[in-house]
Structure formats: structure tokens, C-alpha cells
Amino acid sequence: MILSDVLGAEVYGDDRLGHVTDVRFVLGDGSSEQAMPQARLHGLIVSPHTKSSPMGFERTQIRSPWPIAQLEHWLHRDSFLVLWEDVAAILPGRIQLRPAFTRYSPRLVKAAVPEPDFQ
Amino acid sequence: MTAEYPLDPEAATGRVLDGHLHLLDRQVHDVASVPVTAVSDLELSDVDSIENIAPGTPAPEIVALLSGSVLGTRIFGGRPPPSRLQRIAWSAVDQVGVVIRLAVKGETLDATWSERWVRDHIIGRIPGGRHDPE
Numbered sequence: 001m002i003l004s005d006v007l008g009a010e011v012y013g014d015d016r017l018g019h020v021t022d023v024r025f026v027l028g029d030g031s032s033e034q035a036m037p038q039a040r041l042h043g044l045i046v047s048p049h050t051k052s053s054p055m056g057f058e059r060t061q062i063r064s065p066w067p068i069a070q071l072e073h074w075l076h077r078d079s080f081l082v083l084w085e086d087v088a089a090i091l092p093g094r095i096q097l098r099p100a101f102t103r104y105s106p107r108l109v110k111a112a113v114p115e116p117d118f119q
Numbered sequence: 120m121t122a123e124y125p126l127d128p129e130a131a132t133g134r135v136l137d138g139h140l141h142l143l144d145r146q147v148h149d150v151a152s153v154p155v156t157a158v159s160d161l162e163l164s165d166v167d168s169i170e171n172i173a174p175g176t177p178a179p180e181i182v183a184l185l186s187g188s189v190l191g192t193r194i195f196g197g198r199p200p201p202s203r204l205q206r207i208a209w210s211a212v213d214q215v216g217v218v219i220r221l222a223v224k225g226e227t228l229d230a231t232w233s234e235r236w237v238r239d240h241i242i243g244r245i246p247g248g249r250h251d252p253e
Binding site for chain 2: 001002003004005007021022023024025026027035036038039040041042043045052053055056059080081084085087088089090091098102103104105106107108109110111112113114
């Protein structure tokens with residue numbers, strides 16, 4: 001499986017929920033000998049209104065440039081994260097979630113990748 | 120107005136990577152900080168019965184960074200054949216930041232085969248093409 005099989009796929013619960021705009025991974029504990037720990041798929045970020053989110057404004061505290069940030073926040077309103085445990089099936093172009101899946105906020109409080117400093 | 124959902128339990132641990140935001144299209148540098156390629160896609164480990172995933176199935180992991188020509192398929196859809204993509208094993212990744220830094224030399228990777236071919240078969244045949252300028 002490659003990532004682009006999942007990105008942009010339509011997500012369904014009981015009804016259509018939106019598209020996968022990103023895939024979240026969690027790094028392992030780093031106990032192995034390799035420098036970068038294994039990255040395990042943690043969940044899918046689903047946006048009800050758009051298919052792509054290459055800049056991630058809705059997940060970070062970046063608020064500038066103001067017009068683009070406002071537009072991105074509006075485009076990605078009501079986005080949510082659904083965990084791997086709630087994924088029932090991955091089909092071509094379609095992802096089915098389990099009944100009673102849980103929606104989490106897609107917000108990134110602290111990522112493994114340092115944010116660029118624009119100050 | 121954005122709905123308020125509970126925070127992802129991993130969001131504040133500092134161990135989170137978003138594939139599109141943090142990995143795709145990032146430049147890849149080798150151990151000597153020489154640019155190698157850019158990340159076009161990610162290869163994930165296979166999942167048993169992906170069309171009917173049983174509860175408790177282990178989540179897939181990143182196996183490799185993929186690079187190659189994907190502009191056409193991004194615009195027109197589809198995916199390039201696997202033979203058109205070069206793999207860089209995730210175990211060769213040293214650090215993910217503004218660029219992705221590898222722990223190996225770029226010359227050992229399939230991703231740089233075209234540069235090596237041009238060097239050996241074209242540049243190397245030009246008089247003076249096999250040594251540094253004096």
C-alpha cells in the first residue's frame with residue numbers, strides 16, 4: 001500500500017463524511033538501533049469540504065498570512081481525526097469506518113518535526 | 120464554525136508526523152548534506168485483509184520513502200507503476216525536519232542512478248571530465 005492510495009479517498013460512516021486530507025503517524029519509542037524510530041499509522045484526517053490540505057493551517061497555530069489562513073480554516077472547518085482502530089475497510093478510493101467511531105480534533109499541539117520560525 | 124472534538128491523545132507527545140504535511144515533497148539530503156531527491160510518496164507495510172480489517176489489526180508502518188515522476192498522475196489521476204518509483208528505506212532516515220536527512224551516502228541509493236549514469240557515460244567521456252578542475 002502506498003500513501004496516495006489513501007489520500008483523497010472518500011470516507012464513509014453511515015453516510016458520506018468527506019475526504020482523507022492527511023494521514024497521521026506516531027513514532028515508536030526509539031529503542032531500536034536505527035536513528036529514526038518506526039512510524040506507525042495512527043489515524044486519518046478527514047475534511048468534509050475539500051480533498052487536500054498541503055499546508056496544514058487548520059492543524060497548527062500559524063495565523064499568517066491572514067487571508068490564506070482564514071481561507072484554509074474555512075475550507076477545513078469541521079475536519080476531524082479518526083484513529084486506525086476505527087477503520088473497517090480500505091477499498092479503492094473509499095474508506096469505511098466502524099459504527100460509533102470517535103472523532104478527534106486534528107490539531108497538532110507538538111509535532112515530531114519542529115515548526116519553522118518566521119520571527 | 121468548527122466543531123469542537125476531543126484532542127487526539129498523541130497530539131502533544133511530540134512523536135507525531137503528518138504524512139502530507141511533514142514528509143511529502145520534502146527534499147532529501149544524504150549524510151553529507153548533498154541533495155538526493157524529493158519525497159513523492161510513502162510505502163506502507165501491508166495489512167491483512169485490507170477490505171475487511173479485523174479489530175485489533177496492527178496499524179501499517181512506513182517502510183520506505185518513494186521518489187520519482189509523479190506530476191502526471193497527481194494532475195490526471197492514477198499512480199505510476201512501481202518500477203518508476205525509487206525506494207529509500209525508512210531505516211536509512213536519520214532526521215525529519217525542514218529537509219529529510221539520511222544516514223547513508225546518496226551514491227548508494229537507487230534514487231541517484233540517473234546522475235551516476237550521466238556522470239559515467241556522458242560527463243566521463245568529455246576530456247577532463249574524470250577529475251576535479253585544476
